[in-house]
Amino acid sequence: MKTIASNITLETERLILRPPTRADIPDIVRYAGDPRVALKMTRMPHPYHLGHAVEWLDSIEEDLKNGDAVFAIERKSEPGFIGIISLELRSDKCSGDVGYWVGVPYWRRGYVTEALREVLRYSFEDRGLLYVGAWHMTGNNASGRVMQKARMKFEHIVRGGCERFGALHDRVNYGVFADEWRFEGG
Numbered sequence: 001m002k003t004i005a006s007n008i009t010l011e012t013e014r015l016i017l018r019p020p021t022r023a024d025i026p027d028i029v030r031y032a033g034d035p036r037v038a039l040k041m042t043r044m045p046h047p048y049h050l051g052h053a054v055e056w057l058d059s060i061e062e063d064l065k066n067g068d069a070v071f072a073i074e075r076k077s078e079p080g081f082i083g084i085i086s087l088e089l090r091s092d093k094c095s096g097d098v099g100y101w102v103g104v105p106y107w108r109r110g111y112v113t114e115a116l117r118e119v120l121r122y123s124f125e126d127r128g129l130l131y132v133g134a135w136h137m138t139g140n141n142a143s144g145r146v147m148q149k150a151r152m153k154f155e156h157i158v159r160g161g162c163e164r165f166g167a168l169h170d171r172v173n174y175g176v177f178a179d180e181w182r183f184e185g186g
């Protein structure tokens, strides 16, 4: 297994966003293996095995070369992996897309909203991106609410815009421009 070549760590009031490591594998497998998480994600294998976590960690190195950022979410109050938030750069290199999930025991405590706000700050202030997008499968209102609370704007729905297990689902797109984000107070 390769070493992960990112050392960017971000901080919020309650969270540390740090590079994922091999030590996270048991938690990744446990939390990502829960269908309540996996079935909302379009690219996450299900059922989720140890080999998937190993393969995913190995793939991060390539993602980082592309300029992407991948963070494990950890609480300051209690060490340990609780979820993932990532920024994937688009080919224009001045815009990107965020994605996230947290383990079910940590839902509804405001953690992903807090993490997303910081990743938007990082994207605009530290990386100088001009636009960040995010999207969810129709019906995943919790994810849409997280985007709204981080001040991303609803854009449009792409009918049949994403595929999961051979079925097409509508894709709900959100986004925010750097200028809008700054204008509204960063």
Ligand SMILES: CC(C)(COP(=O)(O)OP(=O)(O)OC[C@H]1O[C@@H](n2cnc3c(N)ncnc32)[C@H](O)[C@@H]1OP(=O)(O)O)[C@@H](O)C(=O)NCCC(=O)NCCS
Binding pocket: 036, 037, 038, 040, 041, 100, 101, 102, 103, 106, 107, 108, 109, 110, 111, 112, 113, 114, 135, 136, 137, 140, 141, 142, 143, 145, 146, 149
């Ligand atoms: C969607 C998800 C990331 C939300 O994370 P979270 O840390 O629980 O979200 P927050 O606590 O920051 O909540 C933000 C808002 O969403 C609402 N919310 C969170 N989970 C919810 C749920 N299951 N049902 C309805 N609303 C929900 C919260 O009530 C809050 O809104 P409010 O302040 O108006 O009450 C988490 O449920 C998850 O990982 N789900 C599975 C994977 C997934 O869907 N990833 C996103 C794919 S696009």
